[in-house]
Amino acid sequence: MALSIFDLFKIGVGPSSSHTVGPMVAANRFLGELKDRGLLSQVEGLRAHLFGSLAMTGLGHATDTAVIMGLHGETPGEVDARQIPGLLSEVERTGTLQLAGEVPVSFLKADHLLFHHGESLPKHPNGLRFEALDSAGIIFYSNVYYSVGGGFVLSCEEADATGRDLTASPVTVPYPFHDTHSLLQQAEDHGLTIAELVLANEKAFRSEEDTQLGLARLWRTMDECIRLGCEATGTLPGGLNIPRRANQLYRELCQQPERGLRDQLTVMDWINLYAMAVNEQNAAGARVVTAPTNGAAGVIPAVLAYYDRFVPNSSSHGINTFLATAAAIGMLYKRNASISAAEVGCQGEIGVACSMAAGALCAVLGGSNRQIENAAEIGMEHNLGLTCDPIAGLVQVPCIERNTMGAVKAVNAARLALRGTGDHHVSLDAVIKTMHQTGLDMQAKYKETATGGLAVNTVAC
Structure with missing residues (x-):
């Protein structure tokens, strides 16, 4: 398992790699999982839950903004920071979020972006959970992610795979080193x-x-x-x-x-x-x-x-x-x-x-x-x-x-x-x-x- 230079150095937006870049990446991953399962078009509602440090300092670190932008389909390396205020205002004005930029879902920050102060998920202090809801408000797909620093993100399954460095690539390099x-x-x-x-x-x-x-x-x-x-x-x-x-x-x-x-x-x-x-x-x-x-x-x-x-x-x-x-x-x-x-x-x-x-x-x-x-x-x-x-x-x-x-x-x-x-x-x-x-x-x-x-x-x- 190897890391690349470009795993350590990523182009993104401020103010925090763990609280802004990571949650945006996690939201992107959740969208990708919905698409891969053919579920994206079935989403009628969505909730995002923030735990641990993401909840405690999330507002100051723009985690709420990152989650909304990620669910909109924006990525840290490509998002135009100048366009973010306008997109946020549109979501607030309409009460609707364009999931992946194409599927409109009802979204009110007070109801759908929840900060669980004083609660932590077990694998890392920076935890978040996304839930996709059907028309009856029933959760039909959910996953947990951990923003483990520097914009690296692990799913719950990956974090459970103890002993494996899942932030690294399976690529075999000519000169491997571990310390x-x-x-x-x-x-x-x-x-x-x-x-x-x-x-x-x-x-x-x-x-x-x-x-x-x-x-x-x-x-x-x-x-x-x-x-x-x-x-x-x-x-x-x-x-x-x-x-x-x-x-x-x-x-x-x-x-x-x-x-x-x-x-x-x-x-x-x-x-x-x-x-x-x-x-x-x-x-x-x-x-x-x-x-x-x-x-x-x-x-x-x-x-x-x-x-x-x-x-x-x-x-x-x-x-x-x-x-x-x-x-x-x-x-x-x-x-x-x-x-x-x-x-x-x-x-x-x-x-x-x-x-x-x-x-x-x-x-x-x-x-x-x-x-x-x-x-x-x-x-x-x-x-x-x-x-x-x-x-x-x-x-x-x-x-x-x-x-x-x-x-x-x-x-x-x-x-x-x-x-x-x-x-x-x-x-x-x-x-x-x-x-x-x-x-x-x-x-x-x-x-x-x-x-x-x-x-x-x-x-x-």
Whole structure:
């Protein structure tokens, strides 16, 4: 069972991969199951039930919007975020939802989209159930899904198949690995860098040309998100009235370029800007790259933009190396721990993104495979225990600034590793295991429920 680069990096919309992208994917899957069984035309009514973290912070994370859009037939990678408000208004005005864009069913949010606060399904904190109803209001088809982080979705049947990594593809790759030790051993045995190994494995999924085009599209989307975030002004939606800050910071940096000559840490301001721009876009529900989640979507683009703009001799080849290396590290976390804040706290999002970015930057700066592992380990080791306690359930405070912290920490981790020999006391495998154990020990109120931490100690309005 193998993961692809494009499993870790997906193009979607904000503000959350687990609460927005995942539920939209789940709704798409439910529609697909109805179509495959020839049942879609028989649907007269429909109910969606949200449980656990999806219920507790679903409104702040736009889960209701994602479910409605998914049932309408929209997909995360293709939906035009600008059209969403109009579609939602039409559903509210008419009390009708066009299921898959073709079958009209009665739909009132209060009656058909139900938030089960304080209730969880057994397999994961992010659970949802869809029910198709006939003309008598009787359920004739239903299924349960789990949004397990990063836009990955498992059906109830898949989640029950314990011991199998059903988020991975059955494709057989030439250089399989399941942990850091096997990854480094495969690379050493075949004389490959981590990026070369991952890119060789990608050939089992698609042609080399398609992989290159896909990587270029990922970076183009990240870069565009930075640009749009730097241009945007106003206040973020959701009720906290958080002003956008990236535009002001961008204008200050452009108006005073000589500051960079006096203050060598000005580059840090640019990294902060890139991360802030992306996550303000994410908070506004715009198009972002899940990297590996939406809540942490600014870390990797910010560090990659730092490489692209500030590192001498940066290149498109280096960008591909960066993304492939980051993906390899992300695969290790996805397989052996979690990238879901609802399961392990924000260490599974910002922590993982920081680890991925640190290893990737180390790679493009000339680090060896062992130094890359060291950088990734440092990136996570100093994010252990990071909680997820968003104020008002919105992916804004502390999430936006937290991305800037993760990006700067990743740069520092890469530089620390490059100053070393690659030998280090704590392995990446050990820190991944520790992160997972820490997340399991963490109280639920610190895992994307908005019932602890900053969410209860800060006035939300």
